[in-house]
Amino acid sequence: MSATRVKCQLMSASEMDRTLVRLAHEVLEKSADLDKLAFVGIRRRGVPLAERLARKIESLENRKIPVGTLDIKLYRDDLSTVGPAPVVNEATLGFPITGKDIVLTDDVLYTGRTVRAALDALFDQGRPSRVQLLALIDRGHRELPIEARYVGRMVQTTSNEIIEVKFQEIDQTEKVLLVEKVAE
Numbered sequence: 001m002s003a004t005r006v007k008c009q010l011m012s013a014s015e016m017d018r019t020l021v022r023l024a025h026e027v028l029e030k031s032a033d034l035d036k037l038a039f040v041g042i043r044r045r046g047v048p049l050a051e052r053l054a055r056k057i058e059s060l061e062n063r064k065i066p067v068g069t070l071d072i073k074l075y076r077d078d079l080s081t082v083g084p085a086p087v088v089n090e091a092t093l094g095f096p097i098t099g100k101d102i103v104l105t106d107d108v109l110y111t112g113r114t115v116r117a118a119l120d121a122l123f124d125q126g127r128p129s130r131v132q133l134l135a136l137i138d139r140g141h142r143e144l145p146i147e148a149r150y151v152g153r154m155v156q157t158t159s160n161e162i163i164e165v166k167f168q169e170i171d172q173t174e175k176v177l178l179v180e181k182v183a184e
Contacts, residue, residue: 011175020053020152034061036129054067103150108138113144140156158180
């Protein structure tokens with residue numbers, strides 16, 4: 001079993017907020033019809049990200065943007081050896097996605113396997129007119145041909161490093177950390 005140690009803080013709470021403001025503006029600039037726009041967050045930390053972006057757009061445009069949740073349990077190679085692929089548990093969308101322009105959100109984009117599983121789960125719920133990916137952090141190392149349209153920050157990492165995104169809603173703190181695995 002390996003432990004981790006913090007190498008550095010990549011983003012503070014204020015840097016995260018400024019990044020979300022920029023991302024909200026980018027989504028608005030690339031959305032032709034706000035009536036079709038909806039966010040779907042990949043549980044766990046993609047959900048507060050989606051909710052915050054929807055609130056920012058609501059405050060800018062004075063209109064409510066639907067937010068849904070995809071619950072995908074991960075069996076990631078870098079965290080566990082329980083299984084080789086993400087397992088989709090439940091979708092809580094709360095709105096029909098057919099014909100919508102979906103912005104699928106996640107905190108960290110890594111191999112692309114989580115996003116692939118999320119796309120499968122999303123299309124089980126209906127047929128959106130367009131799906132775009134938004135990630136707060138893109139750390140590279142893709143194993144599948146998946147690319148985010150909206151990226152908060154690109155961070156080059158090694159296979160021994162992990163990005164930890166902390167949201168107030170889940171972690172009672174707000175920051176992005178670069179940590180590395182260390183032998184015990």
